[in-house]
Amino acid sequence: MNNARFAISLHILTLLEKANGELLSSDYMAGSININPVLVRKELINLRNQGFVESKEGKNGGSFLAKPANKITLDQVYTAVRQNNLLGSSKNDPNPHCPVGKQINQHLTTLYNSTEQVLIQELSKKTLADFSKQFS
Amino acid sequence: MNNARFAISLHILTLLEKANGELLSSDYMAGSININPVLVRKELINLRNQGFVESKEGKNGGSFLAKPANKITLDQVYTAVRQNNLLGSSKNDPNPHCPVGKQINQHLTTLYNSTEQVLIQELSKKTLADFSKQFS
């Protein structure tokens, strides 16, 4: 992960869980996260595509959780925002004429994948409900 | 991790392992990785500080592994290049007047740390020797 998207998504989901069905506007959430509302709306696109939230347009519109917080696991949030591989950026363009350079991407990918699986497994043990209930 | 440093470091270490004690120049390694030699030298500073490699200045100089490849575990390489937390960037500055914003960094940090521990544990099972011997 190379940006704050996991934190932003989890922040949004936590706010919505706390809101208990009440609709929250992207402006309100942006104020809590302290980022631009447009970024929140962009992140909501993703969360909607995953079926985590629903949004309502128009006046008094906003977003709400589309499923119970104990049915949303943190690995689902992770994979929803995941872009690059965990341990490395996408751009890796080694020399194909070097015996090591030629093969390293393949071996790095294998390593990254197996490592990421362990991380996903760990995150799958925790739900949004678990995370949210820590807040006093 | 937010850049290619893990891949670069592991690439360097793999080249040195294959070199079998022979000194490799930063220019040569940069050619295999396909990056600028200065970046290799910067990465070598870090690898030297960790005791993984040694370098020799002057003509016919270069770098070599300072310890056996089976004594270098991949979690050591990971922690050597690690900068930010695994799942998020450092900049996260939520609204302290929001009940969620006020506490979220603390809970995110706890989550990140425990998740990263699992990742480190997984990487600790593999050594540079294991990684290197995959190359044909």
Next chain:
DNA sequence: TACAACTGTAATAAATAACATTACAATATG
């Protein structure tokens, strides 16, 4: 000793990625 091949490191530039902002159409409420 002089030269060549290196490392070490600082300074700067270029490229890329992340994030913010502006703008406005579309939608819903009252």
Next chain:
DNA sequence: CATATTGTAATGTTATTTATTACAGTTGTA
């Protein structure tokens, strides 16, 4: 019909990453 909101595109700004240039210091060797 006015207002508050989402949805989204386009553009600008900032931060981060990577590359480049430059050169002093070190070492081997002719």
